[in-house]
Amino acid sequence: MLEIGLTGGIGSGKTRVADLFAARGAALIDTDLLAHEITAPGGAAIPLLVEAFGAACLRPDGAMDRDAMRARVFSDPSAKRTLESITHPLIRSLTVARADAIRAAGAHPYLIYVVPLLVESGTWRERVGRVLVVDCREETQVARVMARNGFTREQVEAIMRRQATRADRLACADDVIDNDGPPEALPPQVERLDALYRATRGGIAAR
Ligand code: ADP
Secondary structure (H helix, E strand, O other), X not given: OEEEEEEOOOOOOHHHHHHHHHHOOOEEEEHHHHHHHXXXXXXXXXXXXXXXXXXXXXXXXXXXXXXXXXXXXXXXXXXXXXXXXXXXXXXXXXXXXXXXXXXXXXXXXXXXXXXXXXXXXXXXXXXXXXXXXEEOOHHXXXXXXXXXXXXXXXXXXXXXXXXXXXXXXXXHOOEEEEOOOOHHHHXXXXXXXXXXXXXXOOOHXXX
Protein backbone atom coordinates (compact mmCIF):
# COMPACT_ATOMS: atom_id res chain seq x y z
CA MET A 1 0.00 0.00 0.00
CA LEU A 2 1.31 3.43 -0.91
CA GLU A 3 1.99 5.61 2.14
CA ILE A 4 2.06 9.38 1.72
CA GLY A 5 3.23 12.12 4.07
CA LEU A 6 1.03 15.22 3.81
CA THR A 7 2.54 18.41 5.15
CA GLY A 8 2.32 22.18 4.88
CA GLY A 9 2.83 25.25 7.03
CA ILE A 10 0.35 26.30 9.69
CA GLY A 11 -2.89 27.42 8.05
CA SER A 12 -1.94 26.09 4.62
CA GLY A 13 -5.04 23.86 4.58
CA LYS A 14 -3.67 20.43 5.56
CA THR A 15 -6.78 19.47 7.49
CA ARG A 16 -9.10 20.55 4.72
CA VAL A 17 -7.11 18.65 2.08
CA ALA A 18 -6.78 15.55 4.27
CA ASP A 19 -10.56 15.49 4.78
CA LEU A 20 -11.08 15.54 1.00
CA PHE A 21 -8.76 12.54 0.61
CA ALA A 22 -10.58 10.72 3.43
CA ALA A 23 -13.89 11.35 1.66
CA ARG A 24 -12.42 9.60 -1.39
CA GLY A 25 -11.50 6.55 0.71
CA ALA A 26 -7.96 7.23 1.92
CA ALA A 27 -6.89 6.02 5.35
CA LEU A 28 -5.68 8.95 7.47
CA ILE A 29 -3.39 9.19 10.46
CA ASP A 30 -3.16 12.76 11.77
CA THR A 31 -0.23 13.13 14.15
CA ASP A 32 -1.74 16.31 15.64
CA LEU A 33 -4.85 14.35 16.62
CA LEU A 34 -2.64 11.68 18.19
CA ALA A 35 -0.86 14.41 20.17
CA HIS A 36 -4.24 15.54 21.48
CA GLU A 37 -5.25 11.97 22.25
CA ILE A 38 -2.24 11.24 24.46
CA THR A 39 -2.65 14.54 26.34
CA ALA A 40 -6.42 14.20 26.87
CA PRO A 41 -7.74 13.17 30.31
CA GLY A 42 -6.41 9.67 31.04
CA GLY A 43 -4.07 9.85 28.02
CA ALA A 44 -0.81 7.91 27.96
CA ALA A 45 1.33 11.05 28.39
CA ILE A 46 -0.51 12.40 31.43
CA PRO A 47 1.32 10.49 34.24
CA LEU A 48 4.70 11.26 32.64
CA LEU A 49 3.82 14.95 32.31
CA VAL A 50 2.79 15.17 35.96
CA GLU A 51 6.06 13.49 36.94
CA ALA A 52 8.10 15.95 34.87
CA PHE A 53 6.17 19.21 35.33
CA GLY A 54 3.94 18.71 38.38
CA ALA A 55 0.15 18.60 38.59
CA ALA A 56 0.01 22.30 37.66
CA CYS A 57 0.53 21.30 34.01
CA LEU A 58 -3.01 19.82 33.98
CA ARG A 59 -6.39 21.47 33.64
CA PRO A 60 -9.08 20.63 36.21
CA ASP A 61 -10.49 17.97 33.85
CA GLY A 62 -7.13 16.15 33.82
CA ALA A 63 -6.07 17.09 30.28
CA MET A 64 -2.72 18.77 29.66
CA ASP A 65 -3.12 22.54 29.91
CA ARG A 66 -2.01 23.34 26.36
CA ASP A 67 -1.92 27.11 26.80
CA ALA A 68 0.18 26.87 29.95
CA MET A 69 2.59 24.37 28.35
CA ARG A 70 2.87 26.42 25.17
CA ALA A 71 3.81 29.49 27.23
CA ARG A 72 6.29 27.46 29.27
CA VAL A 73 8.15 25.83 26.38
CA PHE A 74 8.20 29.09 24.46
CA SER A 75 10.52 30.62 27.03
CA ASP A 76 12.32 27.47 28.21
CA PRO A 77 14.14 25.24 25.68
CA SER A 78 14.85 22.52 28.24
CA ALA A 79 11.13 22.28 29.11
CA LYS A 80 10.49 21.94 25.38
CA ARG A 81 12.98 19.07 25.14
CA THR A 82 11.41 17.35 28.14
CA LEU A 83 7.90 17.73 26.73
CA GLU A 84 9.02 16.35 23.36
CA SER A 85 10.91 13.46 24.99
CA ILE A 86 7.60 12.43 26.55
CA THR A 87 5.21 13.04 23.66
CA HIS A 88 7.22 12.15 20.55
CA PRO A 89 7.87 8.46 21.37
CA LEU A 90 4.22 7.98 22.34
CA ILE A 91 3.00 9.61 19.13
CA ARG A 92 5.45 7.54 17.15
CA SER A 93 4.39 4.21 18.65
CA LEU A 94 0.69 5.07 18.26
CA THR A 95 1.35 6.00 14.63
CA VAL A 96 3.06 2.66 14.01
CA ALA A 97 0.24 0.74 15.72
CA ARG A 98 -2.46 2.56 13.74
CA ALA A 99 -0.62 2.05 10.47
CA ASP A 100 -0.16 -1.67 11.21
CA ALA A 101 -3.91 -2.00 11.86
CA ILE A 102 -4.77 -0.14 8.65
CA ARG A 103 -2.41 -2.32 6.58
CA ALA A 104 -3.74 -5.51 8.18
CA ALA A 105 -7.37 -4.53 7.52
CA GLY A 106 -6.54 -3.99 3.84
CA ALA A 107 -9.64 -1.83 3.38
CA HIS A 108 -8.00 1.34 2.02
CA PRO A 109 -6.29 2.06 -1.31
CA TYR A 110 -3.52 4.14 0.33
CA LEU A 111 -2.56 5.72 3.64
CA ILE A 112 -1.94 9.41 4.30
CA TYR A 113 -0.03 10.60 7.36
CA VAL A 114 -0.73 14.25 8.19
CA VAL A 115 2.53 15.54 9.66
CA PRO A 116 2.83 19.31 10.20
CA LEU A 117 6.61 19.17 10.76
CA LEU A 118 7.48 16.44 8.24
CA VAL A 119 10.18 18.49 6.50
CA GLU A 120 11.66 19.55 9.83
CA SER A 121 11.77 15.98 11.17
CA GLY A 122 14.85 13.86 10.64
CA THR A 123 13.00 10.62 9.99
CA TRP A 124 9.64 11.15 8.36
CA ARG A 125 10.80 11.49 4.77
CA GLU A 126 12.27 7.98 4.74
CA ARG A 127 9.12 6.53 6.23
CA VAL A 128 6.83 7.50 3.34
CA GLY A 129 6.67 6.69 -0.35
CA ARG A 130 5.67 10.20 -1.40
CA VAL A 131 5.60 13.66 0.13
CA LEU A 132 2.56 15.82 -0.60
CA VAL A 133 2.85 19.52 0.23
CA VAL A 134 -0.18 21.78 0.66
CA ASP A 135 1.09 25.15 -0.48
CA CYS A 136 -0.06 28.75 -0.28
CA ARG A 137 1.55 32.17 0.03
CA GLU A 138 2.82 33.12 3.48
CA GLU A 139 0.47 36.08 3.56
CA THR A 140 -2.46 33.70 3.04
CA GLN A 141 -1.26 31.54 5.97
CA VAL A 142 -1.10 34.60 8.21
CA ALA A 143 -4.62 35.75 7.29
CA ARG A 144 -6.12 32.27 7.78
CA VAL A 145 -4.51 31.60 11.15
CA MET A 146 -5.41 35.09 12.44
CA ALA A 147 -9.04 34.36 11.47
CA ARG A 148 -9.08 30.75 12.72
CA ASN A 149 -7.22 31.12 16.02
CA GLY A 150 -7.73 34.80 16.82
CA PHE A 151 -3.92 35.22 16.94
CA THR A 152 -2.19 38.50 16.14
CA ARG A 153 -0.02 38.79 13.04
CA GLU A 154 3.07 38.75 15.30
CA GLN A 155 1.97 35.51 16.96
CA VAL A 156 1.41 33.80 13.61
CA GLU A 157 4.71 35.05 12.21
CA ALA A 158 6.53 33.81 15.33
CA ILE A 159 5.11 30.31 14.76
CA MET A 160 6.00 30.44 11.07
CA ARG A 161 9.58 31.42 11.86
CA ARG A 162 9.95 28.16 13.80
CA GLN A 163 8.70 26.12 10.84
CA ALA A 164 10.48 25.26 7.60
CA THR A 165 10.24 27.90 4.87
CA ARG A 166 7.85 27.58 1.96
CA ALA A 167 10.84 26.95 -0.33
CA ASP A 168 12.22 24.20 1.94
CA ARG A 169 8.90 22.40 1.89
CA LEU A 170 8.47 22.69 -1.87
CA ALA A 171 11.97 21.31 -2.35
CA CYS A 172 10.88 18.10 -0.55
CA ALA A 173 7.60 17.68 -2.43
CA ASP A 174 6.78 14.88 -4.82
CA ASP A 175 3.29 16.36 -5.21
CA VAL A 176 1.93 19.84 -4.51
CA ILE A 177 -1.61 21.03 -3.91
CA ASP A 178 -2.04 24.75 -4.51
CA ASN A 179 -4.35 26.08 -1.80
CA ASP A 180 -3.96 29.78 -2.36
CA GLY A 181 -7.27 29.95 -4.20
CA PRO A 182 -10.85 29.32 -3.13
CA PRO A 183 -11.92 26.03 -1.54
CA GLU A 184 -13.54 25.00 -4.84
CA ALA A 185 -10.07 24.75 -6.38
CA LEU A 186 -9.19 21.81 -4.11
CA PRO A 187 -11.43 18.88 -5.20
CA PRO A 188 -10.08 18.64 -8.78
CA GLN A 189 -6.50 18.60 -7.48
CA VAL A 190 -7.36 15.95 -4.88
CA GLU A 191 -9.13 13.88 -7.52
CA ARG A 192 -6.07 13.89 -9.78
CA LEU A 193 -3.75 12.79 -6.97
CA ASP A 194 -6.26 10.22 -5.70
CA ALA A 195 -6.12 8.59 -9.14
CA LEU A 196 -2.30 8.66 -9.12
CA TYR A 197 -2.08 7.19 -5.60
CA ARG A 198 -4.58 4.44 -6.40
CA ALA A 199 -2.52 3.53 -9.46
CA THR A 200 0.73 3.44 -7.47
CA ARG A 201 1.40 0.11 -5.80
CA GLY A 202 3.80 -0.24 -2.94
CA GLY A 203 5.38 2.39 -0.78
CA ILE A 204 8.96 3.52 -0.91
CA ALA A 205 9.75 1.54 -4.06
CA ALA A 206 7.19 3.63 -5.93
CA ARG A 207 9.16 6.79 -5.44
P1 ADP B 1 -3.85 23.52 8.62
O1 ADP B 1 -4.47 22.19 9.03
O2 ADP B 1 -2.79 23.39 7.57
O3 ADP B 1 -3.39 24.38 9.77
P2 ADP B 1 -6.60 24.18 7.92
O4 ADP B 1 -7.05 23.13 6.98
O5 ADP B 1 -7.09 24.12 9.33
O6 ADP B 1 -5.00 24.35 7.89
O7 ADP B 1 -6.96 25.60 7.28
C1 ADP B 1 -6.65 26.80 7.98
C2 ADP B 1 -7.87 27.71 8.04
O8 ADP B 1 -8.08 28.26 6.74
C3 ADP B 1 -9.14 26.98 8.42
O9 ADP B 1 -9.97 27.86 9.13
C4 ADP B 1 -9.75 26.62 7.06
O10 ADP B 1 -11.15 26.48 7.13
C5 ADP B 1 -9.33 27.81 6.21
N1 ADP B 1 -9.07 27.46 4.80
C6 ADP B 1 -8.35 26.42 4.34
N2 ADP B 1 -8.30 26.43 2.99
C7 ADP B 1 -8.99 27.53 2.59
C8 ADP B 1 -9.31 28.10 1.30
N3 ADP B 1 -8.88 27.55 0.15
N4 ADP B 1 -10.05 29.23 1.28
C9 ADP B 1 -10.46 29.81 2.44
N5 ADP B 1 -10.21 29.32 3.67
C10 ADP B 1 -9.47 28.20 3.76
